[in-house]
Amino acid sequence: MLENLLLNHYEAAAVILSGIGLTNLLLQRNLIKKIIGLNIMDTAVYLFLAAKGYVAGRAAPILIEKAGGGWLTSSSIYVNPVPAGLVLTGIVVSVSVTAFSLALTLRLYEHYGTLNIDEALLKMTQEQEELEAKIEDAEEEVLA
Amino acid sequence: MIDNMVAFNIPFVSIFMLMIAAIITPLLPRKKRIPEKLSCLVIFIVAILSAYLLYALTSSGQDISFNFPMGHFPAPWGNELRAGPLEAVLSLVFCVAMLLSLTGNFSSTAEDIPASRRQIFSVLVNLLTASLLALTYTNDLFTAYVFIEINTIAACAIVAVKEGPATTRAALRYLIMSLVGSGLVMIAICLLYDLTGHLLMQNMHGAIQVLMITREYAMPLTVSLGLVTTGLAIKSALYPFAAWLPDAHGTSTNASSAILSGLVLKGHVFTIIKIFYRVFGLEVIHALRMDTVIFILGVAAMIMGSVHALKQNNIKRMIAWSSVAQIGYIFLGVGLNTVAGIAAACLHIIVHACVKPMLFTAAGGLSNAAGHKKELHALMGTFYVNRWAGMGLIAGACSMMGIPAFAGFASKLSLTLASFDNKFIVWALAALATSSVLNALYYVPAVIVILTHNKNNPPKPAPVTKLYKFSMFVFLMINFYLGLFCVPLLRLITRGVNVL
Numbered sequence: 162m163l164e165n166l167l168l169n170h171y172e173a174a175a176v177i178l179s180g181i182g183l184t185n186l187l188l189q190r191n192l193i194k195k196i197i198g199l200n201i202m203d204t205a206v207y208l209f210l211a212a213k214g215y216v217a218g219r220a221a222p223i224l225i226e227k228a229g230g231g232w233l234t235s236s237s238i239y240v241n242p243v244p245a246g247l248v249l250t251g252i253v254v255s256v257s258v259t260a261f262s263l264a265l266t267l268r269l270y271e272h273y274g275t276l277n278i279d280e281a282l283l284k285m286t287q288e289q290e291e292l293e294a295k296i297e298d299a300e301e302e303v304l305a
Numbered sequence: 306m307i308d309n310m311v312a313f314n315i316p317f318v319s320i321f322m323l324m325i326a327a328i329i330t331p332l333l334p335r336k337k338r339i340p341e342k343l344s345c346l347v348i349f350i351v352a353i354l355s356a357y358l359l360y361a362l363t364s365s366g367q368d369i370s371f372n373f374p375m376g377h378f379p380a381p382w383g384n385e386l387r388a389g390p391l392e393a394v395l396s397l398v399f400c401v402a403m404l405l406s407l408t409g410n411f412s413s414t415a416e417d418i419p420a421s422r423r424q425i426f427s428v429l430v431n432l433l434t435a436s437l438l439a440l441t442y443t444n445d446l447f448t449a450y451v452f453i454e455i456n457t458i459a460a461c462a463i464v465a466v467k468e469g470p471a472t473t474r475a476a477l478r479y480l481i482m483s484l485v486g487s488g489l490v491m492i493a494i495c496l497l498y499d500l501t502g503h504l505l506m507q508n509m510h511g512a513i514q515v516l517m518i519t520r521e522y523a524m525p526l527t528v529s530l531g532l533v534t535t536g537l538a539i540k541s542a543l544y545p546f547a548a549w550l551p552d553a554h555g556t557s558t559n560a561s562s563a564i565l566s567g568l569v570l571k572g573h574v575f576t577i578i579k580i581f582y583r584v585f586g587l588e589v590i591h592a593l594r595m596d597t598v599i600f601i602l603g604v605a606a607m608i609m610g611s612v613h614a615l616k617q618n619n620i621k622r623m624i625a626w627s628s629v630a631q632i633g634y635i636f637l638g639v640g641l642n643t644v645a646g647i648a649a650a651c652l653h654i655i656v657h658a659c660v661k662p663m664l665f666t667a668a669g670g671l672s673n674a675a676g677h678k679k680e681l682h683a684l685m686g687t688f689y690v691n692r693w694a695g696m697g698l699i700a701g702a703c704s705m706m707g708i709p710a711f712a713g714f715a716s717k718l719s720l721t722l723a724s725f726d727n728k729f730i731v732w733a734l735a736a737l738a739t740s741s742v743l744n745a746l747y748y749v750p751a752v753i754v755i756l757t758h759n760k761n762n763p764p765k766p767a768p769v770t771k772l773y774k775f776s777m778f779v780f781l782m783i784n785f786y787l788g789l790f791c792v793p794l795l796r797l798i799t800r801g802v803n804v805l
Contacts, residue, residue, distance in 0.1 A: 179492060186485055195481060202488050206495055213499050243382075243504070247447055251491065254454045258484060261458050265465060265477050272470045281474055288470075 171212030178205035192266045192276045196259060203255040207248045214244025312361035316373055316386045316442040319351045319396065323435035330428045335420060344427040345407055348434055352400035359393035363797065370804045372444060381508055387444035391651060391801025394794075395575060396438050401783070402567050402658045403434050409666040409776030410560035413673060417467045417558035426466050432459040433564065440572040446494050446584070447504050449576055453490060453540070457483040460569045463561040464553050475552035482539055482549040489536030496529035497584070506583040517589055527593050533580055534595060541573035543636055544606030547629045551613075554625035559669030562621060563662035566628045571654050574635050578647060582805055587642050600640025600729060604736040606633025611743035619679045620668045623747060624661070627705060630740060631657045637733060638720050645723035648799045653716035655794070656704070656787055660712050663780035664701035666773075670694025671755060674767050681751060686759030691769050693777040695755055700784050702748035707741050712784045715791030717741070 166173050178201055185198025222242035224232045266276065273281045326347040330340045362369050370389030377383070407414075407430065418426055436456040443449050461483065465476035498504055500522050501512035516522055539546040554562045581590050590596050610630030617623040631653070638650030668679075674690040675683045688695030704713035717737060724733035787794070 179488075183485065183488065186481065186488070192477065199484050199488070203491070206488075206491055209492075210495055213495075244498075247495070247498075250447070250451060254451060258454060258458060261461070262477070262480055262484070265461070265473060265480060268465070268473045269470070269477060272473065278474070278477065281470075285470055285474060 172209055175205045175209035175212065178202075178208065181205075190277050190279055192262075192269070192278060196262050196266070199262070200255065200259060203251060207251055210244045210248050210251075214240060214248075216240050309361045312358050313371060313373065315354045315358040316388045316392070316396075316438075317375070319354055320386075320435050320439050320442065322347055322351060323431050323438065327428050327431035327435065330431060331424055333424070335424055338415070338423065340424045340427040341407070341411070341414070344431050345404060347431065348400050348404045348407070351434070351438070352397060352404060355393055355397040355400055358388060359390065359397055362388070362390050362393055363800070368800045368804045380505065381503065384448055385444040385505055386442045387506075388442055389801050389804045390797055391805055392441050394797060394801065395441050395571075395651070395654070398655045398658050399437050399441070399568055399571070400434065402662050403430070403437075403564060405776045405780055406560055406563035406567065406662040406666065408772050409662070409780070410558070410563065410669055411772050412770050413559045413669050419468065422466055422468075426463065429459045429463045429466065430564070433463065433569065437568060437572040440576050444506050445504050446497065446506065446509070446580075449579075450487070450491055450494050453487050453573070453576070456569065456572060457487055457540070460565060461553075463564065464557040466561070467556075467558045469556075471556045475549075475556045479549045479553040482546070486536040486539035486546075489532045489539070491536075493529045493533035493536060496525055496532070500525055500529065506579065509584045510586055513585055513589060517592065530585060530590075530593055530595055534577065534599070537573050537577045537580075538602070538636075541570045541577065542629055542632055543602050544609050544629060544633060545602070547606070547610070547632075550629060551617075551622045551625040554628065555619060555622035559665055562625070562669075563665035566625060566665060567658045567660075567662040570628065570632060571658050574632065574639075574650075574654060578639060578650065579805070581639065581642075582647060582802070591642055596640050596642035598640075599636050600642075600732075603633045603636030603638075603640050604732060606630060606636065607736050607740040608633075608743065611740055611747070615743065615747045617747075618681055620672065620681055620684065620751060621665070621679055623681075623751070624664050624668055627664075627744065627747070628657075628661060630744065631661070631705070633740070634716070634720060634737075637736065638723060641723055641727050641729075641733070643723065643726065644799065644802050645719075646727075648795060648802050649716060649719040649723040651798045651802065652719050652791065652795055655798075656712045656716040659780070659783045659787060660701050660704045663697050663777070663784065664705075666777065666780065667694045667697030667701060670769070670773060670777075671698060674764050676765070681754055684751075684755050685757050685764075686755070687764050688755040689758070690764045690766050693769060693774050697777050697780060698755060699752050700781055702752050704784055704788070705748055706745045710785065710788045712787035712791075714788055715795075719791070719795055 182198045182202025182205055186195050186202060189195045189198060219240045220238055222239040227233055269281055270276055273284050275281055326344060330343060333340050333343060368390065373386040375384040375386060432455060436452040436459065439452040440449060461476045461480040464479060465472055497509060501509045503509045503512055516526060542550040554566050607630050610626055610633055614623050614626035617626060635650045635653050638646045638653060670691045671684050671687045671694045672679045674687040700711060704711035707713045707717040721737060724730050727733065
């Protein structure tokens with residue numbers, strides 16, 4: 162068991178990191194910390210993919226020129242390019258999601274002056290109650 | 306394979322057209338709501354193309370499906386789209402429901418969203434439709450992940466597009482839960498890629514069959530199945546993960562609520578069905594016990610969604626919680642883990658995709674007649690002001706309760722029939738019966754309220770646009786069609802599932 166962990170230390174690190182990220186995303190009340198958690202989780206997945214895509218002794222999947230002209234085309238020389246492609250796509254996705262969630266967070270902060278999602282809810286219910294009370298007062302005045 | 310070159314290109318062209326429309330929409334003039342009309346037009350064209358694809362795939366009497374290679378790399382490496390009768394019928398339904406949700410709420414969108422933002426709204430609608438169709442057609446799991454994320458961003462943005470702190474908060478909550486879900490899906494897809502060495506569904510299926518025979522990597526396989534199911538269940542609002550749904554669907558503008566409830570959830574549910582059926586295969590799902598888990602969660606959702614809906618006073622939140630119960634029906638069908646069960650689940654996807662937008666459009670019309678109040682008691686007597694909306698709510702309610710001749714009856718009947726050769730039949734039937742009664746408990750009072758004359762404070766007559774009447778008419782016709790003539794449709798779906 163422990164041997165496997167040591168052998169796959171990149172993967173073990175990725176699993177631990179993604180656990181940290183997921184816990185942060187779920188349990189932090191501060192929105193910025195939540196978004197940081199999301200990024201840690203995504204990065205852990207990229208580490209996992211990069212570790213899995215790397216084969217010791219093989220070159221990056223860019224054609225190498227032979228000494229006498231022509232190209233080395235044997236597939237046993239290069240690593241599989243797909244995991245790197247997946248990491249790139251994943252980075253693009255995670256950047257756009259982060260940007261979008263930061264924009265929404267900014268809008269919440271502009272309105273409530275807090276980054277805590279629970280406090281925002283509390284303020285929202287208070288505002289609603291005040292509004293309802295105002296409407297009731299106005300109705301009573303009209304009746305009077 | 307298919308000889309018809311036009312039909313062969315339709316899956317790609319549909320997605321591509323919607324993406325292009327999303328890109329050029331911000332460049333269009335804002336006058337006369339041209340951007341929104343353009344997105345309606347594009348979705349209409351895609352609906353016609355999907356109908357043609359369906360015709361081309363089924364007219365010969367044989368069950369045809371084909372793979373469309375993207376780019377220049379052949380099968381085990383390249384990216385692929387895949388289309389069969391089931392995909393074609395689902396994309397047709399998604400486009401029609403999307404179009405009707407937009408046209409039915411055309412005037413309420415104008416009230417809720419300022420003119421400067423309506424352009425963004427149509428961009429988001431185009432992106433959402435594109436991602437839904439891509440999720441329906443894709444044959445590659447990583448492409449599915451990318452479009453799940455596009456879907457997430459667009460879905461959260463159409464909640465937040467209506468100005469106000471409540472929608473911002475609902476959108477943030479929705480976004481966080483969605484991100485948890487898509488993070489889990491991504492981890493699971495990476496694990497599966499690692500175990501099988503493939504991303505195309507049929508190649509993964511072959512590798513997983515080998516793994517099951519050799520009993521290698523049994524634990525990672527179970528973990529990745531659990532992760533992908535949990536992730537997609539969060540995104541499709543299966544019961545214990547559904548707490549974000551009522552806020553997001555209840556506070557947004559009517560068109561957004563209709564689209565989110567009717568369509569966005571369905572894209573993720575169909576992805577689960579594809580992963581279960583095409584990637585793992587029904588025997589493997591059964592061997593890993595995931596069918597039982599899904600079945601139990603589906604039953605819990607059917608009951609608890611309705612129990613929560615009973616407590617609501619706001620009509621939109623009530624309909625939103627009812628969606629949770631309806632998603633439970635779909636998962637019940639998936640959990641039966643037979644071809645008949647999955648066909649019934651797909652039929653319920655179609656039924657719910659047509660009925661729920663109708664309910665939200667009707668609720669929007671009624672609350673408009675009540676001076677934009679959404680509390681149930683404020684809606685008293687609104688039927689007599691906006692009869693089309695009233696009829697929509699009544700038909701939708703009958704459908705959700707499963708009254709014969711309405712759409713919901715068809716799918717409930719097929720779910721019941723599908724559960725007969727299952728060992729959990731007693732549980733399935735009990736859950737179906739209880740849930741139907743619970744549905745009646747909250748829909749009937751709503752119908753009674755809108756039909757009661759309000760003598761003290763009668764609602765003021767509000768103009769009802771022709772477009773609203775027309776959309777509601779089409780909604781009602783689809784509802785009756787599904788209720789009365791579901792057998793050919795179910796046969797078509799079963800054929801589609803067989804070649805899935």
